[in-house]
Amino acid sequence: MTTPGEQMQADVLAILRRRNVALSAYKVLEALRDAHPKIAPPAVYRALSSLTSKGQAHRVESLKAYVACQSKVHASASILSICESCGYVEEHLAGEVVEAVSHVVAETGFSSQHHVIEVHGICAACNARMPAPEGVGAGGSPQ
Amino acid sequence: MTTPGEQMQADVLAILRRRNVALSAYKVLEALRDAHPKIAPPAVYRALSSLTSKGQAHRVESLKAYVACQSKVHASASILSICESCGYVEEHLAGEVVEAVSHVVAETGFSSQHHVIEVHGICAACNARMPAPEGVGAGGSPQ
DNA sequence: CAGGAGTATGTTACATTATAACATTACACA
DNA sequence: TGTGTAATGTTATAATGTAACATACTCCTG
Numbered sequence: 459m460t461t462p463g464e465q466m467q468a469d470v471l472a473i474l475r476r477r478n479v480a481l482s483a484y485k486v487l488e489a490l491r492d493a494h495p496k497i498a499p500p501a502v503y504r505a506l507s508s509l510t511s512k513g514q515a516h517r518v519e520s521l522k523a524y525v526a527c528q529s530k531v532h533a534s535a536s537i538l539s540i541c542e543s544c545g546y547v548e549e550h551l552a553g554e555v556v557e558a559v560s561h562v563v564a565e566t567g568f569s570s571q572h573h574v575i576e577v578h579g580i581c582a583a584c585n586a587r588m589p590a591p592e593g594v595g596a597g598g599s600p601q
Numbered sequence: 602m603t604t605p606g607e608q609m610q611a612d613v614l615a616i617l618r619r620r621n622v623a624l625s626a627y628k629v630l631e632a633l634r635d636a637h638p639k640i641a642p643p644a645v646y647r648a649l650s651s652l653t654s655k656g657q658a659h660r661v662e663s664l665k666a667y668v669a670c671q672s673k674v675h676a677s678a679s680i681l682s683i684c685e686s687c688g689y690v691e692e693h694l695a696g697e698v699v700e701a702v703s704h705v706v707a708e709t710g711f712s713s714q715h716h717v718i719e720v721h722g723i724c725a726a727c728n729a730r731m732p733a734p735e736g737v738g739a740g741g742s743p744q
Numbered sequence: 745c746a747g748g749a750g751t752a753t754g755t756t757a758c759a760t761t762a763t764a765a766c767a768t769t770a771c772a773c774a
Numbered sequence: 775t776g777t778g779t780a781a782t783g784t785t786a787t788a789a790t791g792t793a794a795c796a797t798a799c800t801c802c803t804g
Contacts, residue, residue: 519662520717539706563682567725574663576717582710
C-alpha cells in the first residue's frame with residue numbers, strides 16, 4: 459500500500475478524468491463516497507489542492523469547479539475553454555498568450571506569477587447541433 | 602428621487618471606488634450598513650450583478666471578490682492584475698490578447714463569448730519595497 | 745522494542761460566498 | 775381605484791471552503 463493520501467488523490471483524479479467537465483468539490487465528494495463512505499470535505503480539498511499544485515488538475519475559477527489536466531506537458535499555463543451549453547472544458551497551450559499577457563501588465567511594472575485565462579462560449583459540437591447561428595431562432599430555419 | 606435600485610448601485614460603486622482593491626460581497630455589505638442599516642445579501646448581489654453586467658464593476662473570479670471598473674471605455678474585455686502582496690488590482694486593455702485567446706480556442710471550433718483573464722503577481726510599488734529579488738531575503742538589504 | 749518528534753490524515757465545527765423563494769412595495773395605466 | 779408588472783426587501787438555506795484539533799502513522803534514537 460502506498461500512502462493513503464496518494465490513494466485519495468488517485469481516486470479524485472480518476473473521477474475528474476471520467477469526463478471533461480468541471481466538477482465542484484462537493485460533486486467530487488459525492489462520487490468518492492463509493493470508495494470512501496465517511497469522507498469529509500477537507501480530505502477532498504486536500505487532494506484537490508495537491509493535484510492542482512502538481513499540475514494534474516486545474517481549478518476553473520469562473521465555475522468554482524475542478525477539471526483534470528489534459529495536457530501531457532503542462533506548460534507554464536493554459537487556456538481553458540468552457541462550453542456554456544454542455545459544460546465541456548478543454549485545455550489549450552497558452553505559451554504565447556501568457557507572454558502577451560505578462561507583457562501588457564509589465565507596462566505598469568507588474569511582475570507576473572500565475573495566470574488565469576478562461577474563455578466561455580460554445581464548443582464545436584454544440585455549434586454543430588445549433589439550428590442556426592442567426593436571428594432569434596424561434597422559427598426554425600430561416601429558409 | 603431616481604429608483605432606489607440606482608441609489609444602491611451608486612452606493613456600492615462608491616464603496617468599490619474608494620480603493621483599487623477587490624472587496625468581497627460581504628465586505629461591501631458591511632460598508633453599506635452605514636447608509637443602509639438593514640441591508641441583506643441579495644440586495645448587494647443584485648447591485649453587484651447590475652454593475653458587472655453594465656461593465657461598471659468586475660468580479661475577480663480568482664479572488665471571489667469585486668472591483669470597480671477603471672477603464673473609461675470598457676472595451677470588450679480586460680486583463681486584471683492582482684498584487685499578491687498588497688491586493689492592488691489594476692485593469693489593462695486586452696484587445697489583442699483577447700483576440701489571441703479567441704484564436705487559440707477557435708482551432709478546435711470553439712466560439713468565444715466571454716473572457717476571464719487575471720494575473721497574480723507583484724505590483725510595481727511592492728516590487729520597489731521588496732528588500733531584494735534574490736536569495737531568501739531574511740538578512741535585509743543586500744548592500 | 746519503547747519513546748517521541750514530526751508529518752499525514754480524519755473529524756468536527758464553522759466561516760464565507762451565493763441564491764432560491766416568497767413578501768412587500770412602487771408604479772403605470774385602464 | 776383596481777390591477778398587473780416589475781423592482782425591492784426579507785427570510786432562509788444552499789454551496790463552497792477552511793480552521794482547529796484529534797488521531798494515527800513513520801521513522802528515528804537509544
